[in-house]
Amino acid sequence: MAYLGVDIGGTKIITAIADGEGRVLCQENFHTPREGGPEAVLAAIETSFRCLMDTHNIPQSEVQGTGIGCGGPLDPYAGRIEKVVNLPGWEGLLLSQYFSDAFSAPAFLDNDVNLAALGEARRGAGINISNMAYLNVGTGIGGGIVIDGRLYRGNGNAAEFGHQIVLPNGPDCPCGNHGCLESLCSGTSIARRAREYLEQNPKSIILESAQEIERVTGAHVSHAARLDDELALKIWKETAQYLGIGVANIINILNPGRIVLGGGVVMKNIDLLFEPAKTVAIARAMPVLARDTEIVTAELGEDAGVIGAICLAMEGL
Amino acid sequence: MAYLGVDIGGTKIITAIADGEGRVLCQENFHTPREGGPEAVLAAIETSFRCLMDTHNIPQSEVQGTGIGCGGPLDPYAGRIEKVVNLPGWEGLLLSQYFSDAFSAPAFLDNDVNLAALGEARRGAGINISNMAYLNVGTGIGGGIVIDGRLYRGNGNAAEFGHQIVLPNGPDCPCGNHGCLESLCSGTSIARRAREYLEQNPKSIILESAQEIERVTGAHVSHAARLDDELALKIWKETAQYLGIGVANIINILNPGRIVLGGGVVMKNIDLLFEPAKTVAIARAMPVLARDTEIVTAELGEDAGVIGAICLAMEGL
Numbered sequence: 001m002a003y004l005g006v007d008i009g010g011t012k013i014i015t016a017i018a019d020g021e022g023r024v025l026c027q028e029n030f031h032t033p034r035e036g037g038p039e040a041v042l043a044a045i046e047t048s049f050r051c052l053m054d055t056h057n058i059p060q061s062e063v064q065g066t067g068i069g070c071g072g073p074l075d076p077y078a079g080r081i082e083k084v085v086n087l088p089g090w091e092g093l094l095l096s097q098y099f100s101d102a103f104s105a106p107a108f109l110d111n112d113v114n115l116a117a118l119g120e121a122r123r124g125a126g127i128n129i130s131n132m133a134y135l136n137v138g139t140g141i142g143g144g145i146v147i148d149g150r151l152y153r154g155n156g157n158a159a160e161f162g163h164q165i166v167l168p169n170g171p172d173c174p175c176g177n178h179g180c181l182e183s184l185c186s187g188t189s190i191a192r193r194a195r196e197y198l199e200q201n202p203k204s205i206i207l208e209s210a211q212e213i214e215r216v217t218g219a220h221v222s223h224a225a226r227l228d229d230e231l232a233l234k235i236w237k238e239t240a241q242y243l244g245i246g247v248a249n250i251i252n253i254l255n256p257g258r259i260v261l262g263g264g265v266v267m268k269n270i271d272l273l274f275e276p277a278k279t280v281a282i283a284r285a286m287p288v289l290a291r292d293t294e295i296v297t298a299e300l301g302e303d304a305g306v307i308g309a310i311c312l313a314m315e316g317l
Numbered sequence: 318m319a320y321l322g323v324d325i326g327g328t329k330i331i332t333a334i335a336d337g338e339g340r341v342l343c344q345e346n347f348h349t350p351r352e353g354g355p356e357a358v359l360a361a362i363e364t365s366f367r368c369l370m371d372t373h374n375i376p377q378s379e380v381q382g383t384g385i386g387c388g389g390p391l392d393p394y395a396g397r398i399e400k401v402v403n404l405p406g407w408e409g410l411l412l413s414q415y416f417s418d419a420f421s422a423p424a425f426l427d428n429d430v431n432l433a434a435l436g437e438a439r440r441g442a443g444i445n446i447s448n449m450a451y452l453n454v455g456t457g458i459g460g461g462i463v464i465d466g467r468l469y470r471g472n473g474n475a476a477e478f479g480h481q482i483v484l485p486n487g488p489d490c491p492c493g494n495h496g497c498l499e500s501l502c503s504g505t506s507i508a509r510r511a512r513e514y515l516e517q518n519p520k521s522i523i524l525e526s527a528q529e530i531e532r533v534t535g536a537h538v539s540h541a542a543r544l545d546d547e548l549a550l551k552i553w554k555e556t557a558q559y560l561g562i563g564v565a566n567i568i569n570i571l572n573p574g575r576i577v578l579g580g581g582v583v584m585k586n587i588d589l590l591f592e593p594a595k596t597v598a599i600a601r602a603m604p605v606l607a608r609d610t611e612i613v614t615a616e617l618g619e620d621a622g623v624i625g626a627i628c629l630a631m632e633g634l
Contacts, residue, residue: 072605073603073605073606082605083605131471131472143570145570147464147469152464153572154448154571154572154573154574154606154609155448155572155573155574155606155609155610156572156609157572157603157605157606157609158570158571158572158606159570159572160569160570160572160603160606161569161570163569163602163603164481164566164569164570165483165562165565165566165601166482166483166485167484167485168483168484168558168559168562175603176604177601177603241485242485245482245485248482249481249482249566250570252477252478252480252481253460253462253475253476253477253478253481253566253567253570253571254471254475254570255470255471255472255473255474255475255476255477256471256472257471257472284482284494285480286390286474286477286480286492286494287493288389288390288399288400288474289390289471289472289474289475289477292471292472292473292474293472
């Protein structure tokens with residue numbers, strides 16, 4: 001028996017095949033085709049799966065199911081994409097049907113960050129935790145909620161932790177709103193805030209290493225902060241305040257056994273972001289609730305999503 | 318068969334007895350004894366139950382269970398109070414045990430607002446809704462979450478919607494934190510904000526009707542707003558903005574089928590608070606998620622908690 005899993009991102013795709021116990025047998029990472037629209041992307045994923053199956057002698061008859069992770073919003077029950085900000089032309093696409101037809105086995109679709117949460121719950125930082133919240137801080141901020149050991153989807157798109165409003169008159173957010181956690185703490189937002197500060201006060205190691213304001217990224221802010229640059233330290237301190245408030249709100253609303261923080265911005269900045277945000281979260285959540293919630297880093301790295309997709313293929317919705 | 322339910326508040330207690338189908342047979346409302354500590358309160362509740370049972374010819378052998386609602390935080394699984402802000406001396410009290418001993422039947426404890434949520438889910442505004450969030454805006458702000466038709470408790474104290482932080486540098490909150498939704502939108506906070514504005518600008522119908530700044534309550538702010546008083550309208554507009562953000566955050570995190578708003582401050586101000594907050598919530602939640610979540614007012618009024626307590630007695634934790 002075999003299960004297929006795919007994590008479809010705006011820039012990168014990961015495919016994997018697992019055995020009947022869900023152990024990953026093989027995996028392929030490749031760039032998302034930039035031309036040819038969704039048809040080209042789906043064809044590339046199908047080709048990847050078929051090559052992996054050929055190489056590892058897995059006949060199609062052994063495929064029991066496919067799990068698909070993709071950016072949302074989407075309708076997991078219909079297996080349909082609603083709107084993907086960074087994949088234009090995907091609206092209305094019946095992703096599950098494409099793969100169930102291609103491999104003659106059930107296919108299931110869910111939000112990529114939900115699947116990263118499922119991956120962490122089954123194989124990573126959330127093993128044996130009944131109620132878990134997962135927060136992914138990368139280019140954007142996404143989340144996933146596990147309740148009683150199962151993904152909680154609400155009406156299909158729950159756990160948009162990145163779009164909780166933590167600063168009513170805060171900056172514009174890619175979602176169209178403003179003051180969302182994502183508009184303050186995502187990698188993109190950290191870089192934008194750094195550029196705004198540099199316009200006012202260009203004396204900073206951030207600008208020395210980036211050379212031009214337009215080229216500043218979160219990595220430059222991290223680098224400068226580790227050299228004790230005042231502006232960079234201020235930016236990280238503010239970021240940790242907002243992220244800590246976002247985590248405190250999750251504690252007060254969900255009171256989960258564990259909150260798992262993952263994504264590149266967290267994992268590359270344990271010292272500058274994760275630890276300070278954890279301190280803020282514990283200080284600003286209700287004490288009895290904070291006492292019961294552990295705050296930890298993710299364990300599966302960028303494979304969390306595809307591992308979750310394999311779990312989805314095995315478990316169904 | 319009979320079930321007992323009690324809703325214990327800082328100023329008022331409601332007891333009720335229901336038949337085997339959970340239909341309320343009789344109910345008593347009385348003031349919470351101010352002297353004698355928890356012993357006096359528990360004795361008064363037990364006496365109330367025994368009088369109701371005598372009057373309605375219900376022998377103790379018919380009592381199948383007791384449901385108890387009380388302010389939190391508390392440990393529902395141990396049936397123990399952790400800390401009740403407005404009932405000093407209750408820390409550590411084993412409430413469930415008291416009633417299971419008294420009536421020789423199982424007794425279950427939960428947060429009073431959780432039980433109001435359960436009441437609304439079973440008999441009020443949330444009937445047949447799988448995933449529901451309940452927000453009670455009164456003296457304070459509490460909440461309840463129903464998932465797959467059952468109360469979601471997390472580690473025991475989930476759904477503290479009133480203590481989500483919506484203004485990082487906002488006013489002090491009774492919980493010890495600051496900038497919580499409760500610190501801006503509870504009845505107490507509306508009155509406090511009104512008094513602060515009146516110190517700066519005493520020309521308002523609010524002050525005319527309250528006569529002294531210290532006596533201003535939310536009711537004075539409502540009265541003045543309905544007479545088109547500029548300051549009062551501004552206060553309600555701000556309150557609706559913050560409450561709408563709190564509701565938008567619940568939509569984005571839980572994506573429930575329905576959000577039920579109850580409590581005196583909402584129910585007495587449908588025009589000034591509920592409708593404007595609903596508009597803000599829909600505007601500030603993610604559109605796909607807001608589309609799937611109905612926002613409605615509660616239906617059971619102040620009996621929601623005791624009806625939920627009867628449901629808890631019947632269903633257990």
